[in-house]
Amino acid sequence: MAKNILIIEDDEFLRSLINRKLSAEGYNMISAIDGEEGIKKVLAEKPDLVLLDLILPNEDGFEVLSKIKADPKVSQIPIIILSNLSQKEDIDKGMKLGAADYIIKAQFTPEEIVEKVKNILK
Amino acid sequence: MFNFVKIIFGGLFTASAIAFLIFLASVNLGITLFFLVVIFFITNYFLKRISRFKKQQIGLEHLLQANEKKFKNSEIEKNIIAKVFTNFDQGVVVIGENGKVFMANPLAEKILQAKSENAMADFLSPYFSSLGTILKEEIILNNFNIELSAIPLVFGQKDMGKLIILRDIAKEKLLEKVKTDSILSAVHQLKTSVTSAKWSLKMFLSGDFGKLSKEQKEVTQRLYGRNDSSLFLIDNLFYATKIDNKAYRYAKTLVDITQVVQAEINYFQDKIKSKKIKVQFKKPAESLPKIMADKEKIESVIKNLFDNALKYTPAEGTINASIACEGKKISFKIKDSGIGIPLADQSKIFGKFFRARNANKIEANGSGLGLFIAKKIIEDHNGSLSFQSEENKGTEFLLDLPLNMV
Numbered sequence: 001m002a003k004n005i006l007i008i009e010d011d012e013f014l015r016s017l018i019n020r021k022l023s024a025e026g027y028n029m030i031s032a033i034d035g036e037e038g039i040k041k042v043l044a045e046k047p048d049l050v051l052l053d054l055i056l057p058n059e060d061g062f063e064v065l066s067k068i069k070a071d072p073k074v075s076q077i078p079i080i081i082l083s084n085l086s087q088k089e090d091i092d093k094g095m096k097l098g099a100a101d102y103i104i105k106a107q108f109t110p111e112e113i114v115e116k117v118k119n120i121l122k
Numbered sequence: 123m124f125n126f127v128k129i130i131f132g133g134l135f136t137a138s139a140i141a142f143l144i145f146l147a148s149v150n151l152g153i154t155l156f157f158l159v160v161i162f163f164i165t166n167y168f169l170k171r172i173s174r175f176k177k178q179q180i181g182l183e184h185l186l187q188a189n190e191k192k193f194k195n196s197e198i199e200k201n202i203i204a205k206v207f208t209n210f211d212q213g214v215v216v217i218g219e220n221g222k223v224f225m226a227n228p229l230a231e232k233i234l235q236a237k238s239e240n241a242m243a244d245f246l247s248p249y250f251s252s253l254g255t256i257l258k259e260e261i262i263l264n265n266f267n268i269e270l271s272a273i274p275l276v277f278g279q280k281d282m283g284k285l286i287i288l289r290d291i292a293k294e295k296l297l298e299k300v301k302t303d304s305i306l307s308a309v310h311q312l313k314t315s316v317t318s319a320k321w322s323l324k325m326f327l328s329g330d331f332g333k334l335s336k337e338q339k340e341v342t343q344r345l346y347g348r349n350d351s352s353l354f355l356i357d358n359l360f361y362a363t364k365i366d367n368k369a370y371r372y373a374k375t376l377v378d379i380t381q382v383v384q385a386e387i388n389y390f391q392d393k394i395k396s397k398k399i400k401v402q403f404k405k406p407a408e409s410l411p412k413i414m415a416d417k418e419k420i421e422s423v424i425k426n427l428f429d430n431a432l433k434y435t436p437a438e439g440t441i442n443a444s445i446a447c448e449g450k451k452i453s454f455k456i457k458d459s460g461i462g463i464p465l466a467d468q469s470k471i472f473g474k475f476f477r478a479r480n481a482n483k484i485e486a487n488g489s490g491l492g493l494f495i496a497k498k499i500i501e502d503h504n505g506s507l508s509f510q511s512e513e514n515k516g517t518e519f520l521l522d523l524p525l526n527m528v
Binding site: 011013014017018020021024055084086087088089092105106109110111 | 310313314316317318320321322324325328330353357371373375416417418
């Protein structure tokens with residue numbers, strides 16, 4: 001059965017590009033446009049993996065990550081941070097909060113992101 | 123008093139004249155004339171003295187008046203200075219040559235919140251700089267964000283104490299933060315846009331949107347390279363903004379510099395190939411010791427050095443990079459066969475926004491930020507960044523990083 005991936009990303013264009021790339025790889029894509037909607041969809045859909053942006057309206061990515069990791073019903077879902085915050089402080093903070101990986105958007109191509117996703121969902 | 127003298131002498135003169143008239147009647151003319159002459163000279167002498175006394179008196183009176191005026195002026199000046207001192211919007215403390223507080227204005231007392239003058243002097247004493255140097259430092263004190271300046275009071279060669287100025291910079295800092303935050307936010311938005319272009323172009327190139335013709339592929343490839351240059355510029359802008367606001371923090375971990383260099387060479391593969399530049403990287407057989415450094419920032423230094431070498435070296439040129447452990451430091455060198463830096467521009471090459479004349483001609487894209495950032499980062503790592511260059515022959519950058527930095 002196709003695996004579900006939730007992408008929490010406020011930028012519509014970036015979201016559509018990733019959706020297209022991962023759909024083509026056979027994944028079932030679900031989208032959320034802010035932190036609040038993201039948490040709701042994590043709880044409702046229980047996706048196999050979450051791609052999480054950090055700078056988001058309402059609740060930011062760090063808050064979303066902490067909430068998911070604090071809830072035993074969904075804490076096992078791997079979360080890949082997908083952000084343009086490239087400072088080591090942010091990366092450390094994200095990894096410490098339990099992210100499975102941290103991808104700096106501008107330094108990765110869509111192919112490389114697909115590779116990371118595949119590796120985690122293997 | 124002078125008038126009194128005048129009366130006495132005047133009287134003396136009159137009495138002499140009367141005595142002389144009596145004498146005239148009884149004594150012969152020769153003696154009379156002699157006395158007359160003597161009396162005339164004596165009287166004349168005393169009269170001259172009197173007039174000199176008078177002149178001196180007037181002079182003294184003038185002097186006294188002038189002094190009085192000066193005194194009045196200095197009183198006014200003193201009052202003005204006292205008013206300025208009391209109401210000055212910066213804290214001012216004057217420390218005497220004995221190291222004790224000579225005077226402090228109310229704002230200084232408020233900022234320092236010291237119970238006594240001794241406590242105030244004790245607190246300030248670490249900031250007393252050595253003779254002749256002005257010290258400036260930012261401190262946070264009793265909820266005040268303060269810029270403390272310690273200015274030595276030197277008259278002639280003598281140390282007369284210190285002048286301490288405490289400037290509340292909270293407002294300034296806030297404005298600076300608002301400015302930085304808005305620039306950083308704009309930079310972030312810009313980065314998102316450029317990232318979306320990067321992803322789209324890459325997907326075009328990968329055939330996600332259908333097969334491209336040879337020409338379409340070529341243009342898309344060039345656009346992709348251009349877009350990556352924009353990303354690089356945005357990163358430099360981001361760093362430069364942070365440097366300006368002293369918001370540069372370093373998160374150091376053990377870093378393998380050889381690996382960083384190799385990764386950057388890989389990053390520039392497309393550009394290297396398209397310009398047909400021969401890139402050599404010499405590294406020792408055994409791996410070099412890792413150093414404590416901020417990996418992301420060292421990466422940006424190496425990236426800037428490679429970017430410059432590639433930009434300013436004509437097609438089919440060479441770039442020779444090498445890394446070695448020399449004594450207690452790691453030395454990275456990168457030498458290109460590029461346009462070089464004109465001698466007249468060499469002293470300014472690390473300046474912010476500075477671009478050498480010949481650089482502008484060959485490559486319009488360039489912010490003049492790369493080397494400014496690189497130098498700052500390396501110096502903050504206690505290392506050094508220098509270069510040797512000859513116009514039309516090439517440039518070699520030399521980067522040293524100490525091994526024992528934590």
